[in-house]
Amino acid sequence: MFSDAWGNYKNILCVRLDNMGDVLMSQPAIRALKQSALGRQITLLTSSAGATVAPFIREVDAIISFDVPWVKTDEINGEQQLLALADKLRSRRFDAAAIFTSYSQNPLPAAMLCYQAGIKAVLGYCRENPYQLISHWLPDKEPLDYIVHEVRRQLELVETVGGATSDTALSLQVSEESRQTIQAKLVALGIRTDKQWLVLHAGVSEEKRRYPADEYITACRSLMEQGHKVVLTGSSSERSYVGEIAHRLGDGAVNLAGELSVAELIALIAAAPVLISNNTGPVHIAAAVGTPVVVLYAKTNPQHTPWKVVNRVLYFEVRPELRTKNRLLQSFPEVSAPRASPQAITTAVNELVRDELCESE
Numbered sequence: 001m002f003s004d005a006w007g008n009y010k011n012i013l014c015v016r017l018d019n020m021g022d023v024l025m026s027q028p029a030i031r032a033l034k035q036s037a038l039g040r041q042i043t044l045l046t047s048s049a050g051a052t053v054a055p056f057i058r059e060v061d062a063i064i065s066f067d068v069p070w071v072k073t074d075e076i077n078g079e080q081q082l083l084a085l086a087d088k089l090r091s092r093r094f095d096a097a098a099i100f101t102s103y104s105q106n107p108l109p110a111a112m113l114c115y116q117a118g119i120k121a122v123l124g125y126c127r128e129n130p131y132q133l134i135s136h137w138l139p140d141k142e143p144l145d146y147i148v149h150e151v152r153r154q155l156e157l158v159e160t161v162g163g164a165t166s167d168t169a170l171s172l173q174v175s176e177e178s179r180q181t182i183q184a185k186l187v188a189l190g191i192r193t194d195k196q197w198l199v200l201h202a203g204v205s206e207e208k209r210r211y212p213a214d215e216y217i218t219a220c221r222s223l224m225e226q227g228h229k230v231v232l233t234g235s236s237s238e239r240s241y242v243g244e245i246a247h248r249l250g251d252g253a254v255n256l257a258g259e260l261s262v263a264e265l266i267a268l269i270a271a272a273p274v275l276i277s278n279n280t281g282p283v284h285i286a287a288a289v290g291t292p293v294v295v296l297y298a299k300t301n302p303q304h305t306p307w308k309v310v311n312r313v314l315y316f317e318v319r320p321e322l323r324t325k326n327r328l329l330q331s332f333p334e335v336s337a338p339r340a341s342p343q344a345i346t347t348a349v350n351e352l353v354r355d356e357l358c359e360s361e
Contacts, residue, residue, distance in 0.1 A: 006136075006161035007037055009095035009121065014060075015045045015110050016100045017071050019205065020281035022150070023050040024170055024288060025307065026100045027057055029154035032163035033098060034059045043092065048075060049205075052262045053281070056172045064088070070109040082113070089117035098161075099124035099134070100154050102301065103142035108133060123161055125153075136161060142303075150303045169308050170288035178267035185264075186271070189231070189254045197229040198349065199269060201277040202245055203238035203257070208318045209278050211296035211340060213241070216276075217248050219345035224252040226350075231272070233257055233265060233282065274352050276345060279304060287311075292352040296340050312348035314340035 012033055016026045023046055034042050043062040044054050051065035066085050067075035077085075097114045099122065101107045107124040111133035114122050122133065125140040138157060142148065148156070155168060183193070191197050200220060204210045220230050230249060234242040234257030242257035260268065269275055269282060270289035277283050279297045286293040287309040294312045297305065305313050315337065338344055 004162070005121065006096060006123075006163075010037060010040050011043075011093065011095045012040060013043050013045060013089065013092070013094040013097040013114070013119065014100065015097060015114070016050060017045070017047055017066075017068050017110060018102075018105070019047065019049050020053045021284040021304065022100075022102070023053055023057070024172075024281070024284040025150040025304070026154050027059065027170055027288075028151055028165060028168045029098075029100065029158045029163065030057070031059045031167065032155060032158045032165040033161075035165050036163045043094070045089070047071060047073060049073075053172070053285075056174075056263070056266060058171070058173055068109065068113075070106070083116075086113055086116035089113070089119070094119050096121035096123065098122075098158060100157070101125060102150060102303070103140060103147070103153070104301070123157065125157060147303055149305065149307065150301075151307045153303070170284060172266055172285065172288040174267050174270050174289060175263060178261075178263040179271070182264055182267040182271055185256070186231075191229050191231060191254070193271060195229070196227045196353070197231065197272070198223070198274045198276060199231045199233060199272040199282075200245075201233045201275065201280065201282040202242055203234035204278040204280040209280065209298040209300060211278055211298075211316060213245050215340070215342050216345075217245060218342035219276075220249055220253065222342065222346045223349055224249065228349075229253070231256060231268070233260065233268065274349055276349065294345060294348040294352065296345070310352060312352065314338055314344050314348065316340040 014030050016023050034040055041061045044060045045064045047067050048065050051063050054060050054063045067073040067077055097119045099107045099110045107126050115133050121135050123136040124134045125138050126134055127140045130137055202216050230253040232242045232246050232255045236258030239258040243255050246253045246255035266285055269285050269291050272291055275286045275291050275293045277295055279295055283293055283295050283306055287306045292310040293306050297313050297315050298318050
C-alpha cells in the first residue's frame with residue numbers, strides 16, 4: 001500500500017502506551033516488523049505498566065518507559081519531562097515509528113511526540129487526516145464499519161509497510177529460575193501440581209471490569225468441594241482485596257497477591273492447569289504461555305478476548321455508574337453470551353480441565 005522505503009528502515013520505534021495486556025496483544029505485529037528486515041532493531045516506548053512485561057518479549061531489543069498524560073495513569077509527568085522524552089527519542093535517531101492504538105484511542109498525541117523527536121516516517125491508524133503527523137496513515141474504520149481482534153488490528157497495520165510473520169501467537173520467555181522458584185513456592189504452600197489446582201486473578205485496574213468477589217467465592221467454593229486448591233494472585237495494591245477473598249475461602253486457598261515478580265507470575269500461570277481471571281493482563285499472559293483460561297469479561301472492549309489459547313469467555317454487565325464516557329465504547333456490538341455466573345465458572349473450569357486431561361492421555 002505504501003512505498004517500499006520501510007524495507008530499508010533498521011531502527012524502529014514501536015509505541016504502545018497503555019497496559020501490559022495491550023503490549024502483549026501488539027507483540028505479533030512487533031514480530032512482523034522485526035522479521036521483515038535483516039538486522040532490524042526494535043525499541044518499545046511504553047508505560048511503566050507495559051514495561052513490566054516487555055523484558056520477556058524476545059522481539060524487543062530496548063525499552064523506554066514513560067507514562068504519558070493522555071493515558072490513564074497514577075504517575076505524573078509534566079511538560080518538561082515530555083519535552084525531555086522527545087529529546088531522548090531524537091537522540092536515538094529512529095528511522096521510523098509505528099503507533100499501536102485501540103480504536104477508542106487517539107493516536108495524535110503520540111504522533112506529535114514523534115514529530116517533535118524528528119521521526120519523519122510514522123505509521124498509525126487515525127480517524128481524520130493527520131497530514132504531516134502520520135506519514136503512513138490508515139483511516140480508522142473501527143468500530144463503525146467492523147471490529148477485529150486487537151491482535152489482528154495491529155497485524156493489519158504493519159502489513160501495509162511490509163511487516164509479515166507466519167507466527168501470530170503471543171509468546172513470553174519463561175526462565176528456568178522462575179519456574180524453579182514457583183515450584184518451590186507451591187510445594188511450601190502445600191500445592192501439589194499433580195493434583196487439582198488453579199489460579200484465580202480477581203483484581204483488575206478498572207473497577208468496571210472487576211467481577212463481583214462474592215460470585216468468585218461461590219464458584220471457588222464449589223471447585224474446592226471437587227478437590228481443587230486455589231492460588232490467588234494480584235498486585236501489591238490488591239493484596240487486601242484478594243486477602244479478604246482468600247480468608248473467606250479458608251484453608252483451600254492461598255494468597256500470593258503482591259508477593260510475585262512479573263517473571264514469577266508468568267511462571268505460575270505457565271504451570272497452572274487453568275486460570276480464572278477478569279479481562280486483564282494475566283489473561284494475555286495465559287495466552288502467551290498456553291494456559292487454558294476462563295475470563296470474566298465485562299462488556300467494555302469487545303476485541304480483547306484471549307488470543308489463540310483454549311478459553312471460555314463469560315460476559316457480565318458493567319454497572320451504569322461505572323460505564324465509560326467514550327462514545328466508541330458505549331455499545332457492545334459482539335454477541336454477549338454465555339453469561340457469567342458461579343455455575344458457569346465451575347462448568348467452564350471442569351470442561352477445560354477435562355479437555356486437557358483427554359489431550360494428555
